[in-house]
Amino acid sequence: MSTFQYPKLDLKTPVPSDIDIASDAVPLPVSVIASEAGINQDELDLYGKYKAKVHLSVLDRLADRPNGKYVVVTGITPTPLGEGKSTTTIGLCQALGAHLKKRVFSCVRQPSQGPTFGIKGGAAGGGYSQVIPMEEFNLHLTGDIHAITAANNLLAAAIDARILHESTQTDEQLFNRLCPVAKDGSRRFAPVMLRRLAKLGISKTDPSELSAEEVSSFVRLDIDPSLVTWNRVLDTNDRFLRGITIGQGKEEARFTRSTQFDIAVASEIMAVLALATSLADMRERLGRMVIGTSRKGVPVSADDIGAGGALTVLMKDAIMPTLMQTLEGTPVLVHAGPFANIAHGNSSIIADQIALKLAGADGYVVTEAGFGADIGAEKFFDIKCRESGLIPNVAVIVATIRALKMHGGGPKVTAGAPLDKAYTSENLELLSAGTDNLLKHISNLGKFGVQVVVALNRFSSDSNAEIELVLGRAKAVGARASVMCNHWAEGGQGAVELANAVVEACSVEPNFKYLYPLDLSIKEKIETIAKEIYGADSVEYLPEAEKKIALYTEQGFSKLPICMAKTHLSLSSDPEKKGVPKGFVLPIRDVRASIGAGFIYPLVGTMSTIPGLPTRPCFYEIDIDLKTGKVIGLS
């Protein structure tokens, strides 16, 4: 028997600020967390005392062990304030582990540093349900996002440099530089070049045997500068990089080009990290990422540029999930955090795989899907689970009385502004009108054949009558269970009923299915999601979208799953339409593709891919206490 003791919470009322709770907590050494989680010390790379990378060799060691139960936490259509999915994920795991003594793992996303210093603040849960140390979680962690930035921008630099070099050199000059003659007169292809040769249908492996025509097709990627889709990235909220012109230095001045930076978590490399199932799979995905199109319309890949191997080397540590802990000492795997609109918004497959093996037959893995269930959960099932082959057992859907009242017609909810009285005192009328949004999401989740458990995330101003109303309705439309939880104020103890409901729901044999088969056309797949999940009457394609659908179909990419880039603030494409909008047409403005990650992403409306800073960013309060060395002011 293990002598492991879950740390006890010292609950205070009123609940202190997140950082005060987090700084008062004394984390266990991560080596203790690892050992209790069944991770061997040689499978662990410590990063300081409270974070550690977990080696993928765990998967080999436990290949024959059955997986644990697989639980996804999702939510109703939220207010701009968020309804507590992360907090519920952590609270549920604290309950399952520290209170029900089950073996349990939380799998969560690494947050972008941009919002930490911008508007939103940190993202490690809240109240008495948090990942600690919260400053480690919200800052560099173990460097994965920095590795993505480095890899993304190496590829970007290589693209423009290649365009420049091709424009100033003859075929022969290019070939002599790409395959230089060695001192002994020999010349060879770098291994990555064989991939390009294979793509061109050239099976020769001796450079000297290539015909002039073959040399030309080998050395000339002939990238159309106006069709480069690969952007540079930074993990910073820098709105002035949303539209830029590059190449205005003296030596490059003939080659100016309009482009933009995205936030690092919007990089396709982040989506690749999240969807890779092994190191070898990540290497292949990184190499086949498409960065643009040649003047003849051929997609150009990272391996065509020669960079697939180098990108993999830059990502070799990032592929290992980071082990941390909750306030009650249960293990957390933090790994990947792709944008939830232009990407799929879910933490990594690899972390889930590792956690499911470590959990074993009697254990539980709770993973969070970004945004509301129409986006995050649909992508979890149709993209992430399809790539991994893993079968989810239960979907927990987080709801709040506040958000349901908004859906019932309550006044607009705005971050930073005080909440209207309708939200802070009993109002059964608004609430009753708004429960439809929850019921629609429950019905949607049912289409995937998983058991649905509703977690009503309690706020102190919620009345018992309000709570009863929601729980009753949810049960009536087929939720397996529907429970109130109060883990923000009480930690795991506040989610014990939820945990019991999840355990019970996991006892049902899953009947999991995808919403659509991959062999439908791109349009058929889009329409299935729009009608079945969003409730749209039909879909409208703008000319740019039509053009891209034709292009991707011609290029052979039509069998990929669909990753809708839609607002999370409405089931429709209009963030102002609350509740369950009906009779609307879903407009597809443009369609893009992440070929390495492996999905097509239709743009429903305009998506900002790099946030900005407000007049008074969070950073004004952030500093180090020079006496204690502790971080202060992080929210």
Next chain:
Amino acid sequence: MSTFQYPKLDLKTPVPSDIDIASDAVPLPVSVIASEAGINQDELDLYGKYKAKVHLSVLDRLADRPNGKYVVVTGITPTPLGEGKSTTTIGLCQALGAHLKKRVFSCVRQPSQGPTFGIKGGAAGGGYSQVIPMEEFNLHLTGDIHAITAANNLLAAAIDARILHESTQTDEQLFNRLCPVAKDGSRRFAPVMLRRLAKLGISKTDPSELSAEEVSSFVRLDIDPSLVTWNRVLDTNDRFLRGITIGQGKEEARFTRSTQFDIAVASEIMAVLALATSLADMRERLGRMVIGTSRKGVPVSADDIGAGGALTVLMKDAIMPTLMQTLEGTPVLVHAGPFANIAHGNSSIIADQIALKLAGADGYVVTEAGFGADIGAEKFFDIKCRESGLIPNVAVIVATIRALKMHGGGPKVTAGAPLDKAYTSENLELLSAGTDNLLKHISNLGKFGVQVVVALNRFSSDSNAEIELVLGRAKAVGARASVMCNHWAEGGQGAVELANAVVEACSVEPNFKYLYPLDLSIKEKIETIAKEIYGADSVEYLPEAEKKIALYTEQGFSKLPICMAKTHLSLSSDPEKKGVPKGFVLPIRDVRASIGAGFIYPLVGTMSTIPGLPTRPCFYEIDIDLKTGKVIGLS
């Protein structure tokens, strides 16, 4: 007695490639290296098995211990191929530690990732004198450069966002956002705002007491967009970012501005990291970095923007040096790597401080100064030692027969092209004509009152007559010792004679002095360096330089030391002038200031601050061996 055993080298002939030697080596666990180095386990944060951050608390624990001997490794004016300063630094330490059984530390710079994937390849020494694991050393290490990138770019984003917000809001709107009214009606200044108030001479601490005029001067930084000197950075060789226009997004389009990216190691934050003497000192330096000038000519600082604390938080782990090891198991502290032209090109003061305490009275710390002795060593003495107050004992100057022949009139040496026969066979005439460059550097180093030891870094083609010629002449002009070393081929064993010479030279009481006092004018300081060290007849100032000298003098920055931004390929400003140029005028094109780091840097000629990628970058060969997980192709 410790049971520690230095790993034995298995020397091969011919010497294998750097990566082959490095991958064949089995590093000791870094916890063993730490323990042997006298670092307690609670002063160590492991980053995997072979890297660890060392806490600054070592300095408190050992405050009363005497420092070790302080040795700086510098070089003659090099060829573009480099003459082996890093390799000599490592080889000398392997000799002192593994062979002479002295307590010894190498303090080296962290390399930029740009060149690793670009032209130059890695930078961990070479042959049998290397820091291992070399792929860790050359890639993310412990994330310090990534932290610098994040901090630098947060400040950059904040500058442009602030200009935008000031342009669209009244004084009152700005004030209401910067100091919002809380629920209870109170309002307060964030602590960092008190710094700006103090600068403005406002001693009030209650926002409601400020007059309208005070509010206006508080909220309006009034930055002149054309006078912003703070650039964004990436640790990538991306030449297309040398000249860019930002702010062309739809919502920012009125605020376009021309700017550029630099390589991350050129960030002033890197120079701050290298020159900080404690966490509190780093906090002050980061806050006082000047990012530009207001329309009224007032310097605007990072603390004016409100970001000094947040930058410190982003840099809180980066301030700890990273412990690694040489091929023979001696400890290495890797920390900071500021650009050697626009900054001072030396590793950190903090690493040297820690190493000197750990070494103790009988021990040795060997630190490397970038570029030739006219630049790296002069800045080591006049900037780094002045900031730290540390007294150097010995300067080792690395010379090669190859470089001396170049100075004697040998044919041009170009990276990538085969070496002329003059360099690979005996040529006493060229060599004799070229030794002047070495003698000038020896004489320069003597001006600082340190003992000089010449290390002639042997190449296999050097003849005994050539070696004798150099060693004899060096001795004759006052070098304490002058020895041939062969650590590249033999590891520490090849540098034992050098190590003995260094030990002997360290027994002399140092008579250290700076080249110039700080209270000279900017021009007097520039002229002292130009005449005494470079051998210039006089200095010429272009109008932009005159203007800036007047500005910085008026702003009160004239008492800072000078950090010359000059080519390292000649003692003069013309890289083509080899040997010891005479009768030249040193042109100062422009003058800039790093107020946080604490130096003025005159630009002698044009400096590229972000390299580019060649047609065939190093990354073509870099990949992961998917069977072993090892990095391949890193050079």
